[in-house]
Amino acid sequence: MTLAPDTQDKFAEYAHPGRLVSTDWLAAHLGADGLVVVESDEDVLLYETGHIAGAVKIDWHTELNDEVTRDYIDGAGFSRLMASKGIARDSTVVIYGDKSNWWAAYALWVFTLFGHEDVRLLDGGRDKWVAEGRDITTDRPDVVATDYPVVGRDDSSIRAYLGDVLEHLGKPLIDVRSGDEYTGARTTMPAYPEEGALRGGHIPTAASVPWARAAAEDGTFRTRAELDAVYRDEAGLKDGDDVVAYCRIGERSSHTWFVLTHLLGFERVRNYDGSWTEWGNAVRVPIVRGAEPGEVPASVNRSAQAAR
Amino acid sequence: MTTGTVPAKLAEIIDDFQDLTEPDRLQLLLDFSRELPALPERYSDHPELLEQVVECQSPLFLTMEIGEAPGHPVHLFFSAPPEAPTTRGFAGVLLEGLDGLPAAEVLAVPDDVPDRLGLTRAITPLRMRGMSAMLGRIKRKIRESVRDEA
Numbered sequence: 001m002t003l004a005p006d007t008q009d010k011f012a013e014y015a016h017p018g019r020l021v022s023t024d025w026l027a028a029h030l031g032a033d034g035l036v037v038v039e040s041d042e043d044v045l046l047y048e049t050g051h052i053a054g055a056v057k058i059d060w061h062t063e064l065n066d067e068v069t070r071d072y073i074d075g076a077g078f079s080r081l082m083a084s085k086g087i088a089r090d091s092t093v094v095i096y097g098d099k100s101n102w103w104a105a106y107a108l109w110v111f112t113l114f115g116h117e118d119v120r121l122l123d124g125g126r127d128k129w130v131a132e133g134r135d136i137t138t139d140r141p142d143v144v145a146t147d148y149p150v151v152g153r154d155d156s157s158i159r160a161y162l163g164d165v166l167e168h169l170g171k172p173l174i175d176v177r178s179g180d181e182y183t184g185a186r187t188t189m190p191a192y193p194e195e196g197a198l199r200g201g202h203i204p205t206a207a208s209v210p211w212a213r214a215a216a217e218d219g220t221f222r223t224r225a226e227l228d229a230v231y232r233d234e235a236g237l238k239d240g241d242d243v244v245a246y247c248r249i250g251e252r253s254s255h256t257w258f259v260l261t262h263l264l265g266f267e268r269v270r271n272y273d274g275s276w277t278e279w280g281n282a283v284r285v286p287i288v289r290g291a292e293p294g295e296v297p298a299s300v301n302r303s304a305q306a307a308r
Numbered sequence: 309m310t311t312g313t314v315p316a317k318l319a320e321i322i323d324d325f326q327d328l329t330e331p332d333r334l335q336l337l338l339d340f341s342r343e344l345p346a347l348p349e350r351y352s353d354h355p356e357l358l359e360q361v362v363e364c365q366s367p368l369f370l371t372m373e374i375g376e377a378p379g380h381p382v383h384l385f386f387s388a389p390p391e392a393p394t395t396r397g398f399a400g401v402l403l404e405g406l407d408g409l410p411a412a413e414v415l416a417v418p419d420d421v422p423d424r425l426g427l428t429r430a431i432t433p434l435r436m437r438g439m440s441a442m443l444g445r446i447k448r449k450i451r452e453s454v455r456d457e458a
Contacts, residue, residue, distance in 0.1 A: 048393070049341075049393050
């Protein structure tokens with residue numbers, strides 16, 4: 001059973017308004033049948049310090065990723081995870097998290113790989129809920145395990161691999177990292193640990209549109225008109241474009257994937273989750289340094305074949 | 309890599325973590341996070357005296373007071389926001405395990421101490437790097453300070 005959408009005016013402007021709920025909506029619907037609230041944070045202990053009443057925790061690192069392969073869990077693993085969190089195939093899932101919902105957007109994107117239909121983000125995330133003085137609790141939720149079907153993961157429509165990106169070169173590519181990561185001045189976010197990329201720079205032809213341009217001061221998404229100005233007018237995206245977004249490990253680009261897909265309505269947007277930690281280290285793939293997007297190098301077809 | 313001995317207090321904390329199951333280890337780290345003391349006024353009123361450890365995922369500020377020769381006892385002061393409990397927990401472990409020790413003993417702490425807490429699987433290696441960075445920064449500042457004096 002799914003819940004009716006939040007119909008506030010700001011959301012009505014977006015392509016898929018049902019993908020967002022406000023803090024007011026969530027407060028009014030807590031405890032509703034068919035609703036499961038999920039907290040997904042960068043900080044692995046943050047949920048334990050207090051969370052929205054009844055919310056379950058999903059940790060992106062330890063629960064959504066396979067423990068040995070650099071990949072997401074498979075259909076059986078996702079089924080077990082959902083069952084243990086009390087999520088049914090027809091549950092309305094509302095995800096929220098820290099850091100302007102980076103990890104919440106990332107979790108939503110993984111839910112989408114498994115075709116979970118009704119999954120939404122809390123606009124403004126954890127910070128907005130807390131800033132508004134709404135209740136949080138350290139009480140553990142009573143989770144009633146569910147049966148969740150084993151559904152195969154479909155990577156084809158919203159996930160790009162390295163070889164896909166090589167073939168994609170020449171079509172719109174959005175680099176959502178900070179300006180210094182784009183130019184190659186640094187390989188990690190300011191104030192973040194070194195994650196071991198050998199080279200700094202960006203994928204040839206990628207446009208630089210840092211993810212934060214989609215977020216307002218309070219962490220909520222910018223309005224439809226503001227987002228159109230950034231992604232259509234400035235970055236030049238057009239209806240019908242086939243777009244790939246990337247960052248460093250795929251979390252910030254999940255945020256941009258959400259914006260392009262659900263708020264602006266682009267139908268073919270893929271997140272390259274290997275992102276710079278793969279591309280910046282891969283053998284025989286070209287990079288560009290500096291502030292200009294650069295050209296597709298002539299050698300790239302050979303690389304695309306080698307990557308297959 | 310430094311391969312000195314682990315100071316007794318820190319060794320005790322490591323044993324406490326090792327005696328627990330993985331979920332309880334996280335709970336213990338959360339306790340350290342909650343118990344991290346607030347900064348004394350001389351620092352809370354002067355944030356410019358604190359140095360940011362940029363390798364940590366969440367903002368962590370650190371300063372130290374290093375006492376007189378011969379022992380050069382080291383006192384540590386940490387500040388991290390409540391929305392960064394993992395970072396606060398790491399700081400709490402280092403504070404309880406190292407505060408007040410002579411500089412030479414802190415410098416001799418093995419660099420792989422963070423890995424010995426048994427949290428790497430539950431927290432992931434990436435997140436554990438924040439704690440290694442804190443320990444590295446503490447040692448570097450001690451070396452700089454003792455060198456300046458010499």
